Amino acid sequence: MTVQTADKLPLNKPARIASLSPTALSVKLMQMGCLPGKNITVLRKAIGNNPVYIRIESLNLALRSEEAAQIFVDTETGQ
Numbered sequence: 001m002t003v004q005t006a007d008k009l010p011l012n013k014p015a016r017i018a019s020l021s022p023t024a025l026s027v028k029l030m031q032m033g034c035l036p037g038k039n040i041t042v043l044r045k046a047i048g049n050n051p052v053y054i055r056i057e058s059l060n061l062a063l064r065s066e067e068a069a070q071i072f073v074d075t076e077t078g079q
Contacts, residue, residue: 003073005072006068017072034061040055041055043060049061
């Protein structure tokens with residue numbers, strides 16, 4: 001199992017969400033559908049990697065890189 005944060009994930013490389021950092025933001029991310037076990041892909045990064053555009057299943061989100069860094073992903077099990 002290779003775990004890294006979503007902000008470091010290469011473009012268009014599928015991964016699976018392993019966990020979220022235990023912060024107040026993680027509750028909001030989970031309410032939006034960012035749940036462990038879901039597939040995640042980084043679609044695009046703006047200049048300076050802020051924001052990071054990600055797809056979680058069929059949901060598209062734009063997150064600051066600091067927010068994306070709170071999502072831990074497993075790159076070996078991505079679909």
